[in-house]
Amino acid sequence: MIKVFRLMRPKLKFLAILTILLTIVQVLCFLFSPNLFGSIVALFSQIDSGKDIRINILQNVGFTVPTVKAAIMWIAIIFAAIIFVGAFTSLSAAYLANYVGIMHSRNLRNQIWDHIMHFSKREIEKFTHANLITRFTTDIQRVRHSVTNILRTLITGPINMIFGLVLALLINKNLSLILIFLLFPISIILGIIAKKAIPRFRRETKYYEDISLEAQESILGVRVIKSYNLEAQQENKFQEANVGFSDLIKSNYNMLNIGLSLIFLFANLATTALLATIGFINRGKIATKQEYQDIIREINIFISYIFVMIHGVLSSTMISFNIARGIRSSKKLFEILETSPSIKFIESDKKITNGTIKFDNVSFAYYEKNVIENVSFTLKPGETLGIIGPTGSGKSTIANLINHDYETNIGNVYIDGHNIKEIDTVSLNSAITYIYQIPALISGTIKQNLLLAKQEATEEELIAATKAACAYDFINNFSKKFEHELETDAANLSGGQKQRLSIAQGLLKMPKILILDDSTSALDLKTESVVKANLKEYFKAYPLTKIIISQKISSIMDADKIIVMHHGKAEAIGTHNELLKTSQLYKEIVAVQLGGQSE
Template identity: 35%
Template sequence: MIKELSKCIREYKAASIKAPIYVSLEVVMECIIPFIIAQLVNEIKAGCSFSVIATYGLILLVMAAVSLVFGVMAGTAAATGSCGFAKNLRKDMFYKIQTYSFKNIDRFSTSSLVTRLTTDVMNVQMAYMMIIRIAIRCPLMLIFSFTMAFVMGGKMAWIFVILVPVLGVGLALIIRLTMPLFRKVFKKYDRLNNSIQENVKGIRVVKSYVREEYEKEKFGAAADDICQDFTRAEKILAFNNPLMQFCMYAVMIFVLSFGSYVIISSRGLDLDVGQFSALLTYSFQILSSLMMISMVFVMITMASESAKRIVEVLSEESTIKNSEHPVYEVRDGSIDFDKVNFKYSKNAEKMALANIDLHIKSGETIGVIGGTGSSKSSLIQLISRLYDVTEGCVKVGGRDVKEYDLETLRNQVSVVLQKNILFSGTIKENLRWGNKEATDEELIEACKLAQADEFIRQFPAGYDTHIEQGGTNVSGGQKQRLCIARALLKKPKILILDDSTSAVDTKTDALIRQSFREFIPETTKIIIAQRTSSVQDADRIIVMDGGTINAVGTHEELLKHNEIYREVYTSQNKAGDDDEK
């Protein structure tokens, strides 16, 4: 885990190394100052002149200034190193997520990835800053102060040796009890973020069904659950401060009472007033160091679980990778499914697709129809290699899709998915996702083919109209047409529409299909639809049922010989009802 995280330090190694060095110098200065003060007290007791006092004062002032400078430099270096480390962590995680296949993404929920990129990284950042500064400062301060306490106080310093194990045992118990609670909390954070994401994304549905109170109760329950776990953890952590205060006051009482008694009675412990004042200062330094160490342990306890969750993302390897010698050219838009079986998980009992044997010629228009859950979308996701087949082979342009460079394959297999996504920005910027080098003329041509040009020109800003996040300021049908235009700009050899004209009227749907026939005849077109009118003029129609191909044929052939297709057609067309009668 540490090895994986350390890779993210990179250009911030210098700052991460400077911080402990500056801290060490700061500690040295702070530990020498009480020793100088002790000498000054003894000089004053002996009746020294003002010049001696002034000399000591100047020395102490310079040492304090040097300590301050080193402290500022240490804080600056620690902040630079920790913030840079967090930046690289987020960057590496985000870049890693971009390489994931759909199967990898299925393993992590969106809300969990958001939590890992935000809350978990923040915890690790805080812990890292403490490690390179406070976790270096406190042990050094402890060691130096212990040494100086024995030098100045002699046998009296043994009080610290007695108290340190007491504190150590107390801290160990606190950490042992809080660690499982923090582990539970972060998992519940994922569920809380998932609730927020669902609510915000589906806010229109929530308001339409007047479910605000239900959502409030659901969110409140999740928030209360996290609050209870955090409260239990904080209650345990609260013992840290009283334990520390007890030890601190015990040392103060012992040093003040016994030290004063020794000085007054002159009991032969060779302890003068200067040494006594230094011993008091060192006792405070020792105890404050122990208190800071306890805080570091608490932060590391919280961050360790966050670190594990981050490393899970960084170490996850994509299930889909390029072959050693990938092919960088797709010959044509032909598609072959050779005895394909597919399931989403190795542990799945049933195949999502079974015994798929299908051959599509380049330039054909293929319709795909079937009931909900018939695996229509699963079928087309194998073509662009969003998932890999479990058994068998999928070929594009006569080659197994596994032989292609992924970027090359996906640029030639353009998919308009069922859930259309537009990003915040202008219409032009969204369209250029299909081809970042596309000219304005190419944008307009693609939009005309997708029947989007007309409504775009009705906007005051035309193609420079700003699209809100998620495309909330355009209708469902407009969003679908923009997504189709975006896909066309890739000029693919295969165009797949996954139920992506469901929100447009039948006339517009027909015009889109007419444009495809006239202007991109060489492109293989696969149209998944619920309406038979969207596929009835296709060269062939595939009827899916329960993850298998039930039938393949033209509209007329299926209407005569396939019961599933005829039933769908009849239910959607009054003319079909009249024919049956």
């Protein structure tokens, strides 16, 4: 948690310190009360004495007044002042603690978001989407609660313990031995609870994550689960995790309740021992009413401080376990922040102006084994490259390297003669549009989705792009046209409609390089051919470098160059007609898909 506080902005650090100071004042106001109550008890014994009446704010710290009326007035004034200051500092500290926790969690969330936005695909795959979402929500929420609890409850607990013990010692050093003996069993109980509970609370967090993941997988895969009649199996799997989670929580809190009950037992035993000790020490010694009043006053004050200490111990213990959850969550957040992006954000004067692509003997491995090996080719502005091959042959990996989602292990990728590792990141992202097989559409209107590519796009540009992608007709059929609302993941569109809308979005950007990664897989052959023809017309004003990745021969057969990938290697490179003569694998694919037709 120290790292969490180090990340605080200066203003929040100042407010955090102010919160701690206000909390200390609040606790001290609370600690004045027992002595003032003692002064009230002493007041009754001095009514008929004719002597000056003493008012103690702390033990042996106070002042005298001549009359009972003056004593009552001063006690009332002091009580009112303590109540006012205590209430003001309590409310102020509570407000500031919540403010610091909320604002720091917001800043922390922004910082983590900015950091993740610089992650490459490698880091995203390492943490997984579900894991990152959990850290954005549950973990940051736990850290927020921990910060608030540290600034408030974790401060009040130790102060109550320390000042309660000190003030009790000032009242009667002999009786304070009872507190020391009380602290001994309490320390043992807390030590046992801490040793057993903290690891169990960590397991509780792990169970929570497992249940969340299980629920997410079941919800996302509900169609598959139903289609294979796996409802009972998934329910049993979820119930197993849920029951384990519930049993662990019950066990944890049963252990805490037993420990807390024992602490209260020892506190009551200490009170009994206190009364017995006072009775034993003073047997036969108390002769006057004044002496009786003094003993009663000391007993009241001393018992008050016993329970002040117990309150400090209990509050510190309970909050410590909540903070243990926050510590685990903070470690997970810092795991993200301390992970350096494998691909750095580059600011340079090397920009993309044309779209020439060159692979120079490129090899790449996600883990140990190469996914692509010794791939070389050159693509000029305005040319189209088709990439085809069996599943897992490395087709999409080539596109990912062009998009700089990964860096090569061997060899280099050049765009416009610049090593891709040295190209300005903003220029690279602006020049390349990558349209995926599964579109990444957000909830909102169709227009909002399209404007992600070009915020200042006009109505005419939206119509032109959607017509080129064969999306305008189905959009025009909606009653609200471009203002039609999309559900999460565009669930109210068909697969083909999603792909066409995603293509239209990419066209609005007017990139130098367009990558279509199986982006027309859900389209029929007729619609696909229309989209291909429209793309040529749409970009006729300037040369567009285009990479088409597909399993379908019809998608890539018109390309200027075609790469046939097999086991991570470029098995052959050429035009459609050239490959029919030189590549056995290509001929087999054509034979299967086109029935042996070569044109």
